[in-house]
Amino acid sequence: MAIRYRIKCPSCGTVSNVSGNGPCPRCGSLISVETPASFSLYRMGDFRGSATGLSIYINNEPYGQIGNRECLTFPMPYGEYLIHIACGMNRKCNDPVIKLSPEDPNVYMQIRMKAGFFQNSFILNRADPSTMPQ
Numbered sequence: 096m097a098i099r100y101r102i103k104c105p106s107c108g109t110v111s112n113v114s115g116n117g118p119c120p121r122c123g124s125l126i127s128v129e130t131p132a133s134f135s136l137y138r139m140g141d142f143r144g145s146a147t148g149l150s151i152y153i154n155n156e157p158y159g160q161i162g163n164r165e166c167l168t169f170p171m172p173y174g175e176y177l178i179h180i181a182c183g184m185n186r187k188c189n190d191p192v193i194k195l196s197p198e199d200p201n202v203y204m205q206i207r208m209k210a211g212f213f214q215n216s217f218i219l220n221r222a223d224p225s226t227m228p229q
């Protein structure tokens with residue numbers, strides 16, 4: 096399976112999936128996925144609400160949704176990123192902050208949903224790249 100990149104156009108802010116460098120589907124600005132760092136999110140399969148996309152927020156900015164068993168790679172500059180996952184009324188998340196640095200440029204995170212009495216919550220854990228779908 097080819098890597099799917101989720102990018103936010105620096106010119107117009109449109110969030111889209113791309114498979115490599117290319118023009119923004121909305122404004123045509125060239126977007127490079129060859130950033131110094133990246134992180135990948137993988138949503139573990141779950142039978143509850145599996146048809147529902149989970150909303151991704153990075154530093155409080157919406158970055159679209161992730162489907163069941165979907166894996167997305169976010170090309171990023173070095174820096175700190177707060178990841179938040181929400182779905183409808185389910186807004187509890189462990190909100191991990193990841194730090195992308197020259198020593199640790201590629202971070203992989205798995206998203207799991209934990210069922211709760213009033214609402215479900217989302218747990219993101221760092222994962223070994225070998226456990227991610229290829």
Ligand SMILES: [Zn+2]
Pocket residue numbers: 104105106107108109119120121122123124
């Ligand atoms: Zn654009």
